[in-house]
Amino acid sequence: MDFQLSDDQRALRSGMRDLLGAVFDRDRLRAAVERGGGVDRGLWRELGAAGFFALRLPEEAGGVGLGLPEAVLLFEEAGRALLPGPLVATHLAAGLVKGAAEGEAVVTAAEGGGLPVADLGGADAVLLVAGGVLTGEELAAFVAGARPVRSMDPLTPLHRAEGVAAAVEGLGATGVGRAVDVEGPATGGKGLVAAAEAYPGALRGEGALLTAAEQLGSAARTTEMAVQHARAREQFGSLIGSFQAVKHLCADMLARTEPARGAVYAAAVTGDPVEIAAAKLLADDAAVRNARDCLQIHGGTGFTWEADVHLHLKRAWLRAARWLSAAEAEEILAAGLGPVQPLYGGSAALG
Numbered sequence: 001m002d003f004q005l006s007d008d009q010r011a012l013r014s015g016m017r018d019l020l021g022a023v024f025d026r027d028r029l030r031a032a033v034e035r036g037g038g039v040d041r042g043l044w045r046e047l048g049a050a051g052f053f054a055l056r057l058p059e060e061a062g063g064v065g066l067g068l069p070e071a072v073l074l075f076e077e078a079g080r081a082l083l084p085g086p087l088v089a090t091h092l093a094a095g096l097v098k099g100a101a102e103g104e105a106v107v108t109a110a111e112g113g114g115l116p117v118a119d120l121g122g123a124d125a126v127l128l129v130a131g132g133v134l135t136g137e138e139l140a141a142f143v144a145g146a147r148p149v150r151s152m153d154p155l156t157p158l159h160r161a162e163g164v165a166a167a168v169e170g171l172g173a174t175g176v177g178r179a180v181d182v183e184g185p186a187t188g189g190k191g192l193v194a195a196a197e198a199y200p201g202a203l204r205g206e207g208a209l210l211t212a213a214e215q216l217g218s219a220a221r222t223t224e225m226a227v228q229h230a231r232a233r234e235q236f237g238s239l240i241g242s243f244q245a246v247k248h249l250c251a252d253m254l255a256r257t258e259p260a261r262g263a264v265y266a267a268a269v270t271g272d273p274v275e276i277a278a279a280k281l282l283a284d285d286a287a288v289r290n291a292r293d294c295l296q297i298h299g300g301t302g303f304t305w306e307a308d309v310h311l312h313l314k315r316a317w318l319r320a321a322r323w324l325s326a327a328e329a330e331e332i333l334a335a336g337l338g339p340v341q342p343l344y345g346g347s348a349a350l351g
Contacts, residue, residue, distance in 0.1 A: 005073075012070055016077040019050055024081055026308070032084055033311070037155040039085045039106050039122045048103020052087075053094045057101055063094070068206065072213040072268040079217025079287075082311055084155040086119045088210045088323070089127045092203060097125045097133055107133075109207065110142075115321065116149050116158035129204055129323075153314040205276050208324035209267055212280040215287035215319055216257070216264050218312050222287075222294040223253040225309060229298055240297070249293045256286040274336035277329035284326065287316035 005013070023046050032040065047053065055071050057063020071091065078087055089109035090100050099105030108123040112130055120126070120143060126134040134142050146159040227250055230241030240246050263279040291313035295302035302309045320326065 009070060009073060012066075013073045013077060016050070016052075016074050017080070019046075020077060020081040020083065024083055029082060029308070029311075033154050037084050037119075037151075037153070037157050039119055041106075044085065044090075044106060045103040047087075048101065053091050053103055054101035055091070057095050061095060062101060067268075068209070068271060069265065069268040071210060072264060075210045075213035076217035076220075076264075079214030080221040082155065082218070082308070082315060086123065087214075088207050091210065092207060093125065093127050093133065097127075097135070099124070110134075110161060111204075111323065116151075116160045117146065118156050118158055120146055120159040120161065121157060127203075129207070131203075151318070153311070153318045155311065155315065156318055204323060205271070205273050207322075208280045208329075209264070209276045211319050211323045212260075212264050212267075212276075212283035215280075215283035215316060216260050218316055219253070219257045219260060219283065219286035219290040222290045222309060222312050223250070223257055226250055226253060226290075226294040226297045229294075233299075246297055249297055253286075253290045253293050256282075256290060260286040274332060277324060277332035277336075280324045281326060281329045281333070284316070284320040288313070288320060291316050 023043055028040075028043075032038075051064045052074055054063040055066050055074065056068065057065070059065040075087065075091075086106065086108040090103075090105070090107040092109075093105075093107040094101035097105055097107050100107050105124040106119070106122055107125045107127050108117055108119045109127045109129055110117050112128075117126065123139070124135065126139055126142060128134065142161060143159075146161040149158050149160045151158040227241070230246050230250060231239060233240045235243075241250075260279070260282040263275070263282045267275040267279040291309060295309050295313060298307065298309055301307055304310075324332075
């Protein structure tokens with residue numbers, strides 16, 4: 001079985017990298033930092049026109065007709081570029097919330113469990129991971145009950161929303177299986193509420209995998225940044241890349257990234273919940289630890305506000321808690337292992 005990327009998949013990934021290089025270069029990244037994050041509607045429409053959100057919709061529904069493996073490649077590129085905004089939620093809402101597939105609507109996600117909601121202030125709809133979508137009057141009431149909280153990532157504004165459980169309970173049978181007509185927060189829509197078409201468990205699993213793909217892209221990018229700096233920075237008359245300690249850090253970063261890549265790509269093919277949990281664990285670890293090592297290699301300059309490496313670290317910390325936390329992923333993995341089998345005929349009883 002050949003798990004190498006096809007020519008079409010390589011072209012898709014390359015095209016997305018070129019697009020992001022054109023519409024979200026470093027100048028736009030720094031401009032987004034200065035304004036405190038939030039969604040750039042123009043950029044959102046550019047992504048929609050490129051098929052980023054409609055990638056997995058069938059062609060007869062106006063989508064691209066590709067699958068989860070291709071979506072993973074695009075989200076990996078988004079992670080490399082530190083692309084801000086609720087990308088995962090809007091992608092998952094394509095076909096459910098009108099305008100999401102085209103990038104005309106911004107959809108964020110409320111996961112519950114006390115987690116803050118990202119980019120709530122600029123959202124046209126809220127995808128409830130437990131099942132359902134809020135728009136219009138229900139969305140306005142949800143936003144009114146939320147309060148801003150300080151975010152560790154300057155590109156991701158956060159709100160603490162206490163009404164997630166009440167919103168889920170209020171879904172009832174209203175609009176089950178029906179798309180939501182979103183006209184934007186300024187038009188005073190009627191506030192339709194619909195049950196999510198996707199089964200909540202599958203929705204959370206796909207969200208976790210796409211988030212893992214973003215983490216993978218960030219881990220790969222910080223590895224490249226560390227190597228580039230090690231090849232250019234001189235200390236004591238030598239390139240710091242010639243020092244054994246620096247070489248080991250760079251090697252460790254690569255050794256974390258590639259197993260995470262294999263796990264994310266495999267989970268995209270199988271869609272297995274246990275493999276998705278493993279992929280999220282590995283990708284979270286690679287993104288966070290690689291960003292820390294990259295910062296270490298950059299030395300004092302890595303801690304400055306002007307450096308990009310600290311943005312990768314803060315975003316990696318934030319993503320690690322989203323969709324599937326380490327504790328939740330470990331529980332899924334433990335359940336998937338089944339009962340402990342005795343070795344060499346010994347007892348399986350523990351402690």
